[in-house]
Amino acid sequence: MIDFTFTEEQELFRQAAREFAETKIAPKVPDMEETAEVCDDVIEALGEAEMMALTIPEEYGGLGLGYVARLIALEEIARVSVATAMTLQVFALGIEPIIQFGSEEQKKKYLPGLATGERLATVAVTEPTGGSDPKGGRTAYKRDGDDYIVNGRKCFITNSHIADTITVMAKDEENPDAFSTFVLEGGMEGLRPGHKEHKVGMRGCNTGELILENCRVPGENLLGKEGKGMRVAMAAIGGVGRGGMVGCALGLQAACLEASIKFAQERVLYGKPISRLQTIQNKLAEMKIDLEAGRLLGYRAASVQDQGLRSDREFAAAKHFTTEAAQKAAKMAVDIHGGYGCMEEYAVTRYWRDAAVLGPSAGTSDIMKVIVARWALA
Ligand SMILES: Cc1cc2nc3c(=O)[nH]c(=O)nc-3n(C[C@H](O)[C@H](O)[C@H](O)COP(=O)(O)OP(=O)(O)OC[C@H]3O[C@@H](n4cnc5c(N)ncnc54)[C@H](O)[C@@H]3O)c2cc1C
Structure with missing residues (x-):
């Protein structure tokens, strides 16, 4: 069973x-x-x-x-x-x-x-040179006695201006194929937040740049082994990062469905609530199916992770499905609201804007498909 x-x-x-x-x-x-x-x-x-x-x-x-x-x-x-x-x-x-x-x-x-x-806390991997290609990042470190000196610029970092415990990935200046991961602390010499982004959605979370200018990092702040930092960062992103985005997407799907049901039951056209119209019911049904399917994918992946088993491929599938489904649900929720779906006093407008921001974080849908295809072909 x-x-x-x-x-x-x-x-x-x-x-x-x-x-x-x-x-x-x-x-x-x-x-x-x-x-x-x-x-x-x-x-x-x-x-x-x-x-x-x-x-x-x-x-x-x-x-x-x-x-x-x-x-x-x-x-x-x-x-x-x-x-x-x-x-x-x-x-x-x-x-x-x-x-x-x-x-x-x-x-x-x-x-x-x-x-x-x-x-x-936060994690800083993405750079202007492309988040999908973390090896293309330019942030680099060199040894200086017992310390490391790190230089570079990270972008699109959540909690960039408020975090004081920052996991940063950088490449070895002398061996660009070797990456290491460090814990940086707020107030460290040479570390500062840069530009703060103004996002279309998820406005209530902070996203921005982190600048490292000759940032002196004590040797004891190296996480894991020197040169093995890609594994450190990817292990966290593959499970926790993508799993977290699944949670964000599922919550948004649920909110879209609830708001749509409420509106559809209250809005009366042709003398009856629009929830009786089959077109509206079709949308509600699609949202419900996607939410239930997303939960199965997401909670299964999390359960696999709790058992200490490999879960990155399950999370990639769940992240793809739920973030795409959340965008679809938000569009349907706005549609169900008719003209009211364009008015900011209705929460669905926020859901729509938030849904647009769900995709890229912790890897785009294209990248999730690359991972899932590898799983399928293995
Ligand atoms: C709100 C938000 C919060 C974020 N928070 C963090 C954070 O805290 N820490 C952090 O390090 N990063 C964070 N990111 C960055 C996020 O991880 C990157 O945006 C993401 O990895 C994509 O990188 P990019 O934006 O540079 O797009 P690119 O990598 O430039 O991609 C551009 C396009 O090319 C496509 N593409 C790229 N490679 C392939 C491929 N192999 N096959 C097919 N298509 C491909 C992509 O799908 C996309 O459509 C955040 C992003 C957002 C939007």
């Missing part, structure tokens, strides 16, 4: 995550949309609710609940704010290299503060 239901504990956790999202995050959404800034209260609330502790092992102050729990939390948070789910998703992506590859000293130094939300 395959049991597709949440355990009682998981269901209780889902209800608690929903209540948290609706009471602590939802009231902040209008402000974040207006200012295009992450609200400090939101970060504080995520910390207080132990949302940052989910994947951190208990011995380092975390909850050690794993990746199904993380997906549940992200789906519920994204249902009210995709931007906040994104802030949290990239946080977990940023700390995963420390969890998987950090030394005992590094784990003890960083993880407890990250678990409480006192520290905020």
